[in-house]
Amino acid sequence: MNRRNLALLLLLGCIFVPQMQAQIKHVEMRVEGMT
Amino acid sequence: MKQHLQRQSGVANVDVSLIDGKVEIVPKEDGKIDPTQLLRATYDSGVSVAELDMIARGKIVKDSAGGLALQVTPSQSFVIAPNELSNELQQLADSATFVTIRGQLYKKPEGKRKPDTSASLKLGILEVQKKE
Numbered sequence: 001m002n003r004r005n006l007a008l009l010l011l012l013g014c015i016f017v018p019q020m021q022a023q024i025k026h027v028e029m030r031v032e033g034m035t
Numbered sequence: 036m037k038q039h040l041q042r043q044s045g046v047a048n049v050d051v052s053l054i055d056g057k058v059e060i061v062p063k064e065d066g067k068i069d070p071t072q073l074l075r076a077t078y079d080s081g082v083s084v085a086e087l088d089m090i091a092r093g094k095i096v097k098d099s100a101g102g103l104a105l106q107v108t109p110s111q112s113f114v115i116a117p118n119e120l121s122n123e124l125q126q127l128a129d130s131a132t133f134v135t136i137r138g139q140l141y142k143k144p145e146g147k148r149k150p151d152t153s154a155s156l157k158l159g160i161l162e163v164q165k166k167e
Contacts, residue, residue: 023062023064023067023091023092023093023107023108024045024062024068024070024089024090024091024107025062025089025090025091025092025135026059026060026061026062026089026090027059027060027062027068027070027073027087027088027089028057028058028059028060028087028088028089029057029058029060029073029077029084029085029086029087029088030056030057030058030084030085030086031036031056031057031058031077031082031083031084031085032056032082032083032084032085032143033081033082033083
């Protein structure tokens with residue numbers, strides 16, 4: 001792999017990886033009337 | 036109710052505790068989970084939701100009204116209800132910093148049985164766990 005492709009890969013990684021890490025991690029509900 | 040919730044998109048696992056009335060929902064790693072749908076699905080299964088809390092990681096952005104919002108994906112964000120903790124996040128608005136927040140998206144109004152899921156949910160910040 002030449003340097004240009006490697007730089008492109010790193011750039012795409014910087015753009016997309018943080019977006020993928022942003023997310024709802026956990027949801028908790030307190031409910032009433034459950035039997 | 037557990038089956039209702041497990042059918043919702045983005046849900047990996049649902050854990051129900053009958054003793055204390057707690058329902059824990061684990062989202063899929065790459066899935067987009069919609070808290071409004073979770074509220075609707077719970078109500079449709081005949082159970083009333085008293086509170087809905089969540090932990091989410093995202094960026095702080097300014098919404099069209101000038102308030103703060105937590106953007107978890109380009110198409111999903113939650114308007115932040117102003118409080119002492121949200122004031123700390125003002126400086127991070129529209130920056131590249133990611134924050135992990137524990138917050139409350141829904142609390143049942145007194146004396147009201149059916150949740151108003153048509154209204155957009157506001158995120159009341161309970162704890163800022165991480166800034167990175």
